[in-house]
Amino acid sequence: MPFTPPVAEQRLVLDTIVGLPDLAASDRFAAADGDTVDAVLEGVGQFAAGEWAPLARIGDTVGAQWTADGVVMPDGYAAAYRAYVEGGWGTIGAPADWGGQGLPFALQTAVLETLGTANMGFALCPTLTIGAIEALQHHGSPEQQAAYLPHLSTGEWTGTMNLTEPQAGSDVGALRATATPRGDGTWSIKGTKIFISFGDHDMAPNIVHLVLARTPDAPVGTRGISLFLVPKYRLDADGRPGALNDVRVVSIEHKMGLHASPTCVLSFGDHDDCVGELIGPEHGGMRAMFTMMNNARLNVGLQGVQVAEGATQAAVAYALDRVQSARAGGADRSSVRIVEHPDVRRMLLRMKAQTQAARALVYYAAGQVDRAALGDAAAKARLEMVTPLAKAHATDLGNEVASLGIQVHGGMGYVEETGAAQFFRDARITPIYEGTNGIQAADLVGRKLGLDNGGAFAALIEDLRREAEAEDLVALVAACDAVGRRLATADADDRLAASYPFLTMLSVALCGVLLERESRALTGEGDFESMKRASIRFYLEQIVPEALGLRAAATAPATTLYALPAAAFAA
Amino acid sequence: MPFTPPVAEQRLVLDTIVGLPDLAASDRFAAADGDTVDAVLEGVGQFAAGEWAPLARIGDTVGAQWTADGVVMPDGYAAAYRAYVEGGWGTIGAPADWGGQGLPFALQTAVLETLGTANMGFALCPTLTIGAIEALQHHGSPEQQAAYLPHLSTGEWTGTMNLTEPQAGSDVGALRATATPRGDGTWSIKGTKIFISFGDHDMAPNIVHLVLARTPDAPVGTRGISLFLVPKYRLDADGRPGALNDVRVVSIEHKMGLHASPTCVLSFGDHDDCVGELIGPEHGGMRAMFTMMNNARLNVGLQGVQVAEGATQAAVAYALDRVQSARAGGADRSSVRIVEHPDVRRMLLRMKAQTQAARALVYYAAGQVDRAALGDAAAKARLEMVTPLAKAHATDLGNEVASLGIQVHGGMGYVEETGAAQFFRDARITPIYEGTNGIQAADLVGRKLGLDNGGAFAALIEDLRREAEAEDLVALVAACDAVGRRLATADADDRLAASYPFLTMLSVALCGVLLERESRALTGEGDFESMKRASIRFYLEQIVPEALGLRAAATAPATTLYALPAAAFAA
Missing domain, CATH: 1.10.540.10 (Acyl-CoA dehydrogenase/oxidase, N-terminal domain)
Structure with a gap:
């Protein structure tokens, strides 16, 4: 491509x-x-x-x-x-x-x-x-x-994150891998980890596995988890990769997409000789893991941008090339490039708008990482608020855009040779890994709304209110404010029942404000500027009102969800 | 599965x-x-x-x-x-x-x-x-x-539809396959057709190809197309499959899904010996094709129901089995089946509701086929109105539900072994073939809104208005009425620009009314009834209001879409 x-x-x-x-x-x-x-x-x-x-x-x-x-x-x-x-x-x-x-x-x-x-x-x-x-x-x-x-x-060596075990997916605290002191300050690691991206490969002389495990007599749940560094090759006296450590790739998953990324099942300590080092304090594993996880979430959100951009470029190229049917309603009956047909333009402009929205959202969050690194406390709070939005909404958009990309290609989109299908298949993991989007929504309503007694949320809304211009966008910000304040004090079930639509509403509000800001910064009259103006206008005209349509879902109580016994779902 | x-x-x-x-x-x-x-x-x-x-x-x-x-x-x-x-x-x-x-x-x-x-x-x-x-x-x-x-x-022999050629996809009128009289009442067929589902296979003693082609000096465009019957094996004097006809499978497509269905490239008449029979009058091909295409469109809509039902059953089974994390906010900290978590319930209930909506919609249309066959002219008009809805909206729902099915499975959904991914991959062709969903939307606003001078649309709205009970549903019906009447007189670009969101709104309004009707018919108190009541309530509480959020898109003019030159999409 x-x-x-x-x-x-x-x-x-x-x-x-x-x-x-x-x-x-x-x-x-x-x-x-x-x-x-x-x-x-x-x-x-x-x-x-x-x-x-x-x-x-x-x-x-x-x-x-x-x-x-x-x-x-x-x-x-x-x-x-x-x-x-x-x-x-x-x-x-x-x-x-x-x-x-x-x-x-x-x-x-x-x-x-x-x-x-x-x-x-x-x-x-x-x-x-x-x-x-x-x-x-x-x-x-x-x-x-x-x-x-x-x-x-330098990237000379590569890294991995080892959290998941068969019984411990979203519930990291359920993991069972163990670490036992070897008496020399190092630890003996034992256990099986699944879904380990790039858990093995042949591109680098060493791989540095970061592994969550339990030390002897550790408390149950997440409080008893420690983080260990387990190199594929132990370092020799000169710090170079030496003897192979006792870590084995048992298999790789047969996935729907992302085939270039080996998703490994890793077995640690089959021969009781897997040497690891403790990173940070014992039982401090979750805290250390969250350090890497938060930015990893932004980087998964970024994968939403990646796939959206790729799918959009492919669809635009196809639509600028493929000739099919005359323009409806015109006098000229000669066939035109499909980019000229209104519904194709609608799809393409939606793809452009959603890609730009995803990018604005993820880069906005990334910018808060840098501001926080400079000591800006407000930026740190903003980062915490928007991390779940950047992860979940940007990956949702990646999937939506990749699907539209297939649609623009018509039948050719379903044939693997065009590459449109690969974007669609690759994208589908992103709402799942690094905390499913449902987990992100739970984080938003469960932890983030309550940060600083609601102060972080209030500050974000204030940011949005200050900038929002379009009428629907102003209404959306107000709706987010009302819904968010209501959810902050709702009981757990109601909060979680509404979490996903609320996350989407708030994300669209933020994206809308950021895109308006981009629009104000445009000065030229070239193709880039006219494309940006049109896609931002599309966003404000169509996507913002759609998000207003989520208000009912974001305020619906959990009672409907629990109006049936679990077994009745199978009826 | x-x-x-x-x-x-x-x-x-x-x-x-x-x-x-x-x-x-x-x-x-x-x-x-x-x-x-x-x-x-x-x-x-x-x-x-x-x-x-x-x-x-x-x-x-x-x-x-x-x-x-x-x-x-x-x-x-x-x-x-x-x-x-x-x-x-x-x-x-x-x-x-x-x-x-x-x-x-x-x-x-x-x-x-x-x-x-x-x-x-x-x-x-x-x-x-x-x-x-x-x-x-x-x-x-x-x-x-x-x-x-x-x-x-009996199904002993199977059939195919041969419309598409590389340069003639949505634009059927651009096809180039030819039919030349052989002098004995039969025709010599020549040309290449692509995307021919079950164009060849080894399950039946004969395959009956229905092929669109042009006769000599036929008018350009769709008016010059005729329909031919081309058997894989010509019938012998006893009407049994005899000599192999001159039809060859050149290749099959490498598709993202639906691998059990061979998508063939068929070459007719490589040796100038492909014998076909004219079906209906010369130049009457489009009319004959529409006969089969209209019901085929319902049957593709039905594929949306199929995949939605399958994906839902798989997700429900997984959610009733997979144990992960304690219920938030409860005192009991033991892990529960994921069906108990609110956001998983939201996804499952959405899947149930959307599957039922798709089924109601497609069966409703199918019922009109039967009523029309009994001579009910109103049913025939209703059928014409709702065919694009049944094809497009039900297939959109199939895709949405299949995607939610993967999400419910978490990481396991991305691994092929669970089968969740297959539903997702299989589903993706349905919004494309048998007239893309964009073509369906164009048919709705371009031809169907104008049927009987708007009478068919007015009658459908009247049907909906008579039955709709829930407040948001009543509002949605009213919005559809207003938008539809507006679009009926709008210029072609504006009509087409709004066609897709309008199709979705109208489909949701119809599904809402049909689900309410189902709800009124429920009498028992078993698992089936409680599941139906909950999913219909979910539909009315969440999905109907979302459709109201499409009103802005369904009334947006085409100007935004044409505010940029085609080349600027690549900027």
Whole structure:
């Protein structure tokens, strides 16, 4: 699938939504000046289009393969990964103290968007490495940081997150993997983890597994979980990958999509010889995991942007090429490109609008990460509020857009050769992993509405109210305010019953405000500006009113849901 | 995937929505008494669950295969198809004059629903045969009927529809296949057709291709198209399949789903020896094709019901089994089955409600087919009005429900082994083929709103207004009325720009009214009744208000869509 990096759009969003110029005014992010940002966006765009996009198809058709010697990536992936490391693309947001460039998280977001639009499954590998870096950066000992961060910061080694077990999915506290002291300060890890993305591969000389496990006599539930670092190869005296650790890939899943990403079942300690190191304090695993999980959630939201952008580009290209039927109602009966038909335009403009909405939402959240890193407490609260929105709504939009992308292609969209179907299949995991979107909605109404006694929510609403201009958008913000305040004091069932539609309403309100802000920043009259104006207008005219239609669902009590016994669902 | 035929629901819908008892009061449908209906529903349910459902997975994983000798179906399909023919399931709605049972189309709809829920790809084969029967029944000569209908009515021979060519998809009039007189009353057919479902297979001794082609000097566009019957094997003097005709399967498509259904590229007349017969008058092809296409559209809408029912059953079974996390807000901290969590219930109840809505809609339309066959002109007008709704909205719902089904399964939904992904992949073709849903929306606003000078639309609205009870539903009907009347006189661009959201609004209004009617007919207090009451309440509380949120989109002018030049979509 040919791919054009959306550099003008990324730059606009970084400037107006992230406020990158403000960030660059700080000492910490001084390197993120306009020229650097342009160079990074152009550079990664060229790299991704040239090196990664051409591998998207083989990633799907051949995919990562499990063999007795571990996971083998499709032809070309190892070399393309090496090119990514050598190009320095892994270092963008990595800590400057450890070989990274220390650029803003929001700029790293743009880089990762481009890589993932070119090849979503492949880009999941760096995404996980970023999570491992963050966990070590915030919770690792100086020795652990020194041993691992230089290799992770460049992407030379890759990272994984090991939470899920067959009986412990959304309920992480139910996990059973164990860690027993070996007497030398290290731990012996034992257990089986499932759904481990890039749990094994042949692209890097080492893989750093971050593993949640229970120490002896640990309290039940999440309070008894600790985080361990388990390298695929133990480090030798010189800190280089040495002996193979006792971690084995038992199998990989046969998934509907994302075939370039091996989803592994990992078995730790089959021979009682899996050595791990404790990261942070014993029983502090959930806290450490949340550090990496929060930003990982934003990066999964970003996958929604990636797939939306890719699917949109493919559909636009098809619609600009495919000729079919004359324009209805016109005098000219010659066939036109389907982009000229109103309902095709509606689909395309919706795809453009929703892609831009998803991007604005995720970049907005990413910008709060950077502001929070500069000590801005309000930004930290905003980040907490909007993380579930960015994860859930952006991935929902990725799926909607990918589906529209198939529809624009007509019958050809259902045939695998066009690639439209791959976007659709790849996208479908994103509302599930890294906390299902239902879990995100529960987090929003269960924890985030109550933050600071409702102060964080009130502040977000105030932000929205201050900026919203369009009449329906003003009404939507007011509806979100009323619904949110009502849910904050509702009982648990009512709150959760309404959580998902409320999350969608609030997300659309925020996206609407951010898109209006982008619109105000447009000055030129070129194709880019006319496209932006039209798609933002579409968003305000159609998508914002749709969200108002969710108000009933967001205020419906749980009684309807419990008006039938569980068994009656099977009736 | 184990599968329980939804017999109680089907019977309720046949009684209250179709009004089967009324139909059975006519001479023509006297055989459709209550006992017969029960026997058919139970019988096909048992057959489909026992013989067809077990083949759904191999249909997906192995699929139909193209070989040099033609298409080979997966193991077990030929025998299961034979069992279908021998069980008489093909004869339900087939004409009594030609070996069929002549039962109502609506009852055949229920039979086809059950077969397709068990195995959607497989059930497409009988669906196409039904279309061929209808074309011959209404447009074939007595000789043609005598030669083919007895074999099609039992399902012994199968049928296909050959419209699409690479340059002629939605624009059927652009087709180029030719038919030249052979001088003996038959025609020599030449051309390539694509996307021909069950264009070849090894389950039946003959395949009857209905092919659109142009005769010499035919007018351009759809007015110059004629319909031809092209058997795979020409009939010998005794009317038995004899010499192989000059029709060749060039390849089959590699599709995202529906792998049990071979989607063929057929080449007619490579050796100038493809013999066809004209069906109906020369240049009358579109009219004949519409005969079969209209009911085929209902049958594709029915596929939305099939996949929704299957996905719902799978999700319910999973949610009743999977234990994860304690119920929020409760004192009891032990883990519960996920069906107990509010947001999972919301998803399941939505799936139930939308499945029932789709079924009500499609069966309602099917009932109009039967009433029209009894000479009810109002029913014929109703059928024309609601055919695009039944095709488009029911398939949209099938896709929505299949996606929710994956979500309920969490990570396991993305793994192919659970089957949730297959429903999702299979479903995605249904909004595309048999006229894309965009084409359906165009048909609604372009042709159907204007039928009888708006009388057909006014009559439908009057039907809805008479029955609607819930406040939001009354409002939705009023909104549909206002929007529809406005669109009827709008210019082509504005009408088409608004067509899709209008189609959805009107569909929801109709479904809401039909579900309310079902609700009024419920008398018992068992699991089935409590499930129905809860899902209908959910529909009225949540889905009807969402449709009200589409009003803005359904009244938005086309100007936004054309506020950018086509090329700017790529910006």
